Amino acid sequence: MHKSLWRLLGYARPHAAVLGAAFVCMAVLGLCTGAYAYLMGPALRFLLSGGERGFGGEQSVPWLADLPREASLWGFPVVVVTVGVVKGVAYLGQFFFMGLFAQKTVADLRRELFVRLTSLSPAQLARERMGDLLSRFSADVQAVEVAAMYTVGSYLRDSLQIVVLAGVALSLSPLLGGLMLCVLPLAALPASRLTRKALRGTREGQLQLGHLAGQLQEGLGGMRTIQAFNGQAAELERFSSHARSHEEAMVRAAWARGGVPGLMEVLAAAALAGALAYAAATQAMDPASLLSFLTAVVLVYQPVKDLGRVTQFAMQAGAAGERLFALLDLRHPVEDAPGATEAPALKHGLVLEGVGFSYGERRALEGLTVELPVGQVVALVGPSGGGKSTITQLLLRFERPSEGRLLLDGVDADRYMAESVRAKFALVTQEPLLFSGSVRENLSLARPDATREELEAAARVANAHEFIQALPEGYDTRVGERGAKLSGGQRQRLCIARAVLSRAPVLVLDEATSSLDPESEREVQAALARVLPGRTALVIAHRLSTVVSADRICVVEAGRVVEQGRHEELLARGGPYAALWALQAGAERGAA
Structure with a gap:
């Protein structure tokens, strides 16, 4: 699967500029998310003090710290709204650029597939089931499109958010922030096993989907013969058999995929509970800093869970890529020799x-x-x-x-x-x-x-x-x-x-x-x-x-x-x- 994913990424190289624009928007989005977490402590102090000392203390917003009360009453809300506006624009930008990137990438893949299909010999095409070829051109390409749209963007955006939020947590409490980050690798081994199980189910499901498409194409083409021999029941049994195999494979994959975010939810709850217990026992952090820290902890696990969720799209794209490259790697049995020239007019x-x-x-x-x-x-x-x-x-x-x-x-x-x-x-x-x-x-x-x-x-x-x-x-x-x-x-x-x-x-x-x-x-x-x-x-x-x-x-x-x-x-x-x-x-x- 990894080879097919790397080959699929090759289709992204011509559109690196679009991906770069999306990355800039994602970086801004990550910084704004970190700013939200950091502002939660000052927001609590602002609320409890009625704006009297909302920006003083160890955790402060530097350029607002010395403002008089009248100015702080509108200054802090302006900061929060500004961060929200910038984050909204950044989110819109990354969604637009990732959509553009996905469409351009998949258009190149579709074009190459069409060129390959039309360049194969009739005998090569005859060896393939037409329905299965159509399934590769539609369902498999769509799996790549979804991965390009959501998986690449999620990996970039969520990774940036994790780095920014982890930085906020470490700046507020190096000890608790370090413990929080140590929890994340604990999920790696079970998540890896679940991912392999989901991949096997996804690959089998897409294979059975190709069989279903092939049978449908054959059935529609031979409907007169099927009905003439009253063969509808036999055709239904064949269809049901492939449908059951597809259903079972996809259910197995769904169970495995659902386990990854579930595991991350448990770990997030454990980390949050541990941080609360430690803070209550040691009184090492003031309430405002603790609130900002807990906000960063809560927010950091959301992109981690999102990464686990979108991994299923990457797995589907990997399985689809294997089937697509099996077709793209076919070569016409009569290829031009080096130095071949144009055939002249026929004389004899x-x-x-x-x-x-x-x-x-x-x-x-x-x-x-x-x-x-x-x-x-x-x-x-x-x-x-x-x-x-x-x-x-x-x-x-x-x-x-x-x-x-x-x-x-x-x-x-x-x-x-x-x-x-x-x-x-x-x-x-x-x-x-x-x-x-x-x-x-x-x-x-x-x-x-x-x-x-x-x-x-x-x-x-x-x-x-x-x-x-x-x-x-x-x-x-x-x-x-x-x-x-x-x-x-x-x-x-x-x-x-x-x-x-x-x-x-x-x-x-x-x-x-x-x-x-x-x-x-x-x-x-x-x-x-x-x-x-x-x-x-x-x-x-x-x-x-x-x-x-x-x-x-x-x-x-x-x-x-x-x-x-x-x-x-x-x-x-x-x-x-x-x-x-x-x-x-x-x-x-x-x-x-």
């Missing part, structure tokens, strides 16, 4: 040469070679699980091959920056991904600077302009979350239009029509018929009828290219492709 083509790749212990590709010449459409077909989609992951530099290499015009892609290689591709996947904005905003994702004419031209090429024009607000129509207001074919044609607008030299279609109904598939196929001629494209397809016009068809089985050629050539050979063709043709005749 791409080659995956002798490529091997594994998902854990499962071998996905084995010595695979695929060529994609400029200006040609190459199709990858074959049974599910053969490695076709893995090829796109390697081409787009989402993953690095364990053997072999990716060549751009004969040059190893490792010599180029991964982002510049990725810019050569426009990807259209099986599930059309749209965002909840307008049609225009979704298309502009490919090129934010595209003009209206360029947007419409890309939509016409993708056979999408007519249906867009028919929408209530045309290109400004909002499509809903994940394009829910559009049909499957319309969503996919928008994705194709976006790919066309990007002007990327290579178009990758990864099962772009496999999840569509026949009507939508015809619409998308018509769009592709206008897009593909003359383009460099890699088409991954399940339905062989969609790739009969490809320049070359590669049949991928068990991570290898087992045969390749044009449609007619492969049928004439009577090999794996011909067998797949006959199988699909028979299935289609049976369905008809």
